[in-house]
Amino acid sequence: MPDLARRFATVTAEVEVTGDPRLSRPRVRGDHTAPVAVLVRAEVRAVEEHGGASARTRTPVLMVVDAEVPAPAGSTEPGGDGDSARASVSAARGTPGGRAAWLGLLPSIRLRVGGRLAPASTGGGDRKAAVLRVRARPEPRIVAGPSRPQRLAGRLRAGLREATDGLPADARALLPGLVVGDTSRITPELDEAFKETDLAHTLAVSGSNLTILLVLLIGPPGLAQLVERRGLAPRLGLSLRATALFAGALTLGFVIVCRPDPSVLRAAVCGAVALLALATGRRRSLVPALATAVLLLVLYDPWLARSYGFLLSVLATGALLVLAPGWSEAMRRHRMSPRLAEALGAAAAAQAVCAPVVAVLSARVSLVAVPCNLLAEAAVAPATVLGFAALATAPVVMPLAKALAWCAGWPAGWIAGVARTGAALPGAEVDWPGNWPGALLLAAVMVIAVLAGRRLLRHPWWCGLLGVLLLLAVVQPVPLARRITGWPPPKWRFAMCDVGQGDATVLAAGQGAGVVVDAGPDPTRVDRCLRQLGITRVPLLVLTHFHADHVAGLPGVLRGRTVAAIETTWLEEPVEQAEFVRREAAERHIPVTRAVAGEERRTGPLSWRVLWPPPAARLHSSARTSPVRPDAVPEPDGPNDASVALLVRTGGLRLLLLGDLEPPGQQALLRSPAAARLARVDVLKVAHHGSAYQVPELIRLAAPRVALISAGVGNPYGHPAPATVAALRAGGAMVMRTDRDGALAVGGEGGVSGELEVTRE
Known part of the structure; x- marks a missing residue:
């Protein structure tokens, strides 16, 4: 595939969709906006060069589908699943017919398409070996419909979108992203606000979402093996091992509904290791669980070794396990309330460890990331729980799902408001060299800031003065x-x-x-x-x-x-x-x-x-x-x-x-x-x-x-x-x-x- 891409070969390929289709971001070129295309992550299973040889393969590509490409036709073979696959496009509304059909494709659908290959960009660590620009001729065809689990997941996600239709614009866009990682309604403006405030992780389903659901089931992890354990499991009369099995099923369903993206897989594997320790009665250690998760995932999918999203997910989790407890304890010793110390320690640790990598990706450093994450954190759990409740009830009782979505819309709207307000501040971010030397420099700055912060905690007046100066730098009052x-x-x-x-x-x-x-x-x-x-x-x-x-x-x-x-x-x-x-x-x-x-x-x-x-x-x-x-x-x-x-x-x-x-x-x-x-x-x-x-x-x-x-x-x-x-x-x-x-x-x-x-x- 890379060789064909270097020659810009025209091919016919059989591909399997592996991720949610999405629209490209509109870009201004001169006096016009560049045409918006549908982007589809897929794996090429078979490829035939025009007038050349054919081969079977399993290579990830990014398909680019322009507006003039018609909707893929259903299978003409007896018993084909083209009709059921095509029915899934109803979730994509407000777009032209052909584009709506492409946006409605579910993972595991197989297509036969023709197009031209091009080399993939080397930056960003994206999972693609080539870019396949789909052509209108030969007409794209669905050769196999989605699997039953993906069809069920598609219905659940479509039900959540329908339940959120009546919400205000920001909540309607954000809630599916918080719950199942569906960012199809996120506008470029809102997406940029989340990036500028380092809240973009809330749009990618991760371990925090699964943790919220598991804690709801088993209660605080520290009490999970004790008689005094909390959560829904003991109230439902579930034994310790039954709780682990039930939680495992919940984790599997979570992965299917939220799609097996890197952050979701990392959360699921880490959770599975922890659940195994719970089921066998052994004492859990979260750092080895994280290490095991990383090892298994990279062995299973080596592409994750190139994924910046996976790197940031692992770094943030490691910071929460290794640095955050000590930082929170240090702040509690200086008479800070336990809850505030825990939240501030977690946000500061994750920001300190991830900031150098973010600087490489975006060439900037956010000055409002920690306060924005603190303000948004309190709303994530209620939005997630109520959103999952709406997801589960939508196929059965849509009015109840709409009521639950309305309740979830309040915390979701709060999170979007925090992102917009933080991004709008004049000094919200500082330009920084977007390369690895710049990342090393920022890491050195973080280390110095942490060492200086230990001394500053002994001098509240200096802390207050520096806080006021930082506030003025961020707000930048016009006078x-x-x-x-x-x-x-x-x-x-x-x-x-x-x-x-x-x-x-x-x-x-x-x-x-x-x-x-x-x-x-x-x-x-x-x-x-x-x-x-x-x-x-x-x-x-x-x-x-x-x-x-x-x-x-x-x-x-x-x-x-x-x-x-x-x-x-x-x-x-x-x-x-x-x-x-x-x-x-x-x-x-x-x-x-x-x-x-x-x-x-x-x-x-x-x-x-x-x-x-x-x-x-x-x-x-x-x-x-x-x-x-x-x-x-x-x-x-x-x-x-x-x-x-x-x-x-x-x-x-x-x-x-x-x-x-x-x-x-x-x-x-x-x-x-x-x-x-x-x-x-x-x-x-x-x-x-x-x-x-x-x-x-x-x-x-x-x-x-x-x-x-x-x-x-x-x-x-x-x-x-x-x-x-x-x-x-x-x-x-x-x-x-x-x-x-x-x-x-x-x-x-x-x-x-x-x-x-x-x-x-």
């Missing part, structure tokens, strides 16, 4: 950050955020308020910028057009802020991005209106006039009746030429914001009645990231004192064009750009003699 960094400047009126290759700008509209023009391509970066500027209220969000580099960051603008209205252009292209904006607005009940040339509005110290685009009716009328008239308005040549252009006044400053207007739109703007208002502006937001396609007459008419360009570092388009920068400077403008200068803020006074202040972040 304090302004004094230390000079950003944002105290009297800024216009700011251009550094969001990479895209646009996001802000007009100050009073204390904590700002009119936002475009949202950029990245929700995290625009949210960070707005938080640094202290923006909590957005009277109006203007999306100049629907290209992804202007609207994909919309969730970041909406995160934790009051947005009164959204205004857009009338040309709703690309269609998928326009639908995305409408969907995000509808979920938060935000009205969406269309900007029309001539519209004038005011809020706080701001006033502005919409210069472009004219009403759609006028465009179409001009095109029909007078296509050759010099003042006729041309049809927009794509979304860029339908961009909303604004002339803004604030504190004596005049700002011209041109969106992504191309030369035809710029020329039409020059011929419009609004042209007389454009002479000698103070600030020009250069159109289309400073591309080479500019109208020199418009630049000469505007004659800006300052020209600001939003462009990404090393972008493949060559933005800004040297010719555009030269033309702006020749007209007397000071040119500043985000790819070199970072975020920019403008203040001061307008007019020829007024002082204009431009500040870099």
Whole structure:
């Protein structure tokens, strides 16, 4: 398989699905989002090269299924299980038919597909020897349905999803992930929040989930062999050995329902070793149980030796067994309450041991991981127990399952709220070298911090002072950050955020308020910028057009802020991005209106006039009746030429914001009645990231004192064009750009003699 992949061979393969299909994360490429595909973990059992030899094998691959690939057809053989397999797709809702069918495939289903192989990426330790991009021809076929245990597990998981349908968005997405590791509803934004706060382990079913269920059955492990044992087992009259057998069956069912992922297998094998010790009456030792689990699992599946998820799972468990008890005892000796000491010791130990590996994977260190884990820990157990109760009752009594899911939704919503709040803090994470030398450096820092922490525990005042300093570093209050960094400047009126290759700008509209023009391509970066500027209220969000580099960051603008209205252009292209904006607005009940040339509005110290685009009716009328008239308005040549252009006044400053207007739109703007208002502006937001396609007459008419360009570092388009920068400077403008200068803020006074202040972040 790797040899075929290196040759990008076209093959026909028989594959067995080994994991839950999932959608790829949407990524912005230029002005569009990359198409979302279905990703399926599978094993190739037989492969035949086009026009070549065939072979039987057992090789893990990642199948990539694009939107145009049809749903796999059922088996045409007598007694085939294609129909039953195809029936399992009902769980995948809200997606096109073919994609929904692929998302509904269960592990153990066998398919015959055609496609092209490609080499697998070497990083991340993923379990795949190649990537198989499935083609529409030959038509994919189901050759064997899922096994009975997987079919039962699929029904249970589908029942849990149905039971959670009526919950709030975060709880609906998170609860199946907490209970059975079903992350199909987790949005990229929520997933990123869990990663930034190091709470991602709650989305991967692990030993903690199984421990909660076993403790519910056998009570505290330390009392499991004693007469005074607790839990449900003694109340049900189960003997010690019957309890072990029952717990073993529970563990097996847990693995089947939650899928045999590395963390689930590690938890199950470790639990099985402990249960064997319980059944034989021998004294248990959890560290040897963990070591045995690791040894058996790596011998059974050597791919786990390359899995970062498995490594983190084992490290965290080892830290809880080896370090956490001693750290908790040390804190109890310094008069900390036992429960708080135990929780803090566990969270700190797991974070200290896992942080170097996390730094390698994400090139950052979370400063809020320990408090966020402490706050979330109390909600994990009730959410898990109630969620499993809903899972078990859904096939029998759905109303009861919905009631249990509603109860579980409260702690699940709390966990999601902790993740979102922690990730939103300005200093939630610190950049760190994402390599093994960086990991060794962080490990050394952790060792020094632990050694210093022992001494600090003897000096409560120093502990309190360091805690306050850490809190200030994480929260970064705007007045304090302004004094230390000079950003944002105290009297800024216009700011251009550094969001990479895209646009996001802000007009100050009073204390904590700002009119936002475009949202950029990245929700995290625009949210960070707005938080640094202290923006909590957005009277109006203007999306100049629907290209992804202007609207994909919309969730970041909406995160934790009051947005009164959204205004857009009338040309709703690309269609998928326009639908995305409408969907995000509808979920938060935000009205969406269309900007029309001539519209004038005011809020706080701001006033502005919409210069472009004219009403759609006028465009179409001009095109029909007078296509050759010099003042006729041309049809927009794509979304860029339908961009909303604004002339803004604030504190004596005049700002011209041109969106992504191309030369035809710029020329039409020059011929419009609004042209007389454009002479000698103070600030020009250069159109289309400073591309080479500019109208020199418009630049000469505007004659800006300052020209600001939003462009990404090393972008493949060559933005800004040297010719555009030269033309702006020749007209007397000071040119500043985000790819070199970072975020920019403008203040001061307008007019020829007024002082204009431009500040870099």
